[in-house]
Amino acid sequence: MKAAIDAKHYFISIDQVELRYRGLKQQEFYNFVERLLDDHENTNAFREQLQIRLTDTLPEIKTEEEKIALQNYVKYLNKLSNNELGLQLLSRFKAYQLDDYSILRVLSNFIRNLDKRDLLDIKDLVSLVNHNYSMFEKLRDVIGLDQNQSTPETYALMIQFIALYNRHGILYLKFNDLVRVLRQWYKPYQAILSIRKEYTFGTYKQPKAFKEPIPGIDIYEKYKKLLSDKKTGMVFINFSHEHQI
Structure with missing residues (x-):
């Protein structure tokens, strides 16, 4: 159900093209798409066959408006094919003759x-x-x-x-963005700590910048505590591991 709702714009746009442009060549193209929905190896094969048919059909379309409409129709199908489930849902809508995608x-x-x-x-x-x-x-x-x-x-x-998912999904995306930024921040942060450790006060004359707090350290310390288990010491997100989620 979520996949159908997420793709509602493409379903509705596809339906609007099919309803508005009813010429013989367009009808043949729509019928081809319906067969292709039920018989394609994968999404890449679907797109390739769709593009070949579009290239063959466009010269037979009379007006520029109709050509643009058919190109947009293919664009919506390609967007839908980003997820194989989207194509399956479109096929089911057609199979059960549920053409009112406004639902x-x-x-x-x-x-x-x-x-x-x-x-x-x-x-x-x-x-x-x-x-x-x-x-x-x-x-x-x-x-x-x-x-x-x-x-x-x-x-x-x-x-x-x-x-x-809708309520908390945005928070999840924002949190992922924060983790990505902290990972980028972590490497220079470690370099600064290493330099400060090597050039200690008393042995070297330190510039004033050595005593200033590192920008972002408060945010890092806050989430470092939240992303670790105090009892076990387990770290849920290790910022030093770039590929860890």
Whole structure:
């Protein structure tokens, strides 16, 4: 469900092109895409065959507007193919004739409106699903649920996961950015410590800069404590290891 919601823009854009441009050559192209969705080795093969067909078709399209529309159509498909699941979902939408992709926008807004709710209250989420059950039922086949799995509780757990990810996902990305910056900072920090250790006060005449606090040290010390276990001494993120997450 999350993959479908994340890709809603591409689904809707693809649908809009198919509805607006209905010429014979466009119809042939759409039919080719539908067959290709069901029969391609991998995403790279999908893109290659799609591009070959586009190159062959464009000279047969009459107007510049229609050519641009078909090129955009292929662009949306290529974006969707960044994840094989995106192509599978498009294929399922077509197989079950669920051409109204706007339901994904409605569902996305529904989940966005959960922002102020207690997402750990599963009973509340089940109640919300029950009030909007027809919307979820339309997606049952697309997201691959059988009759037994298609329950309010199942959909409630799905929207709980998506809403929690949306709520905390940005914080996770920001934290990753912080870790990346600290890793870049750590190497010169170690070099400064090494220089200060080698050229000690009393043996050498130190410049004033030696006594100044190292920029960023407060942030580093704060997260160094948070990212280690005091009892075991385990370090969850070692800034000296560039490839560690």
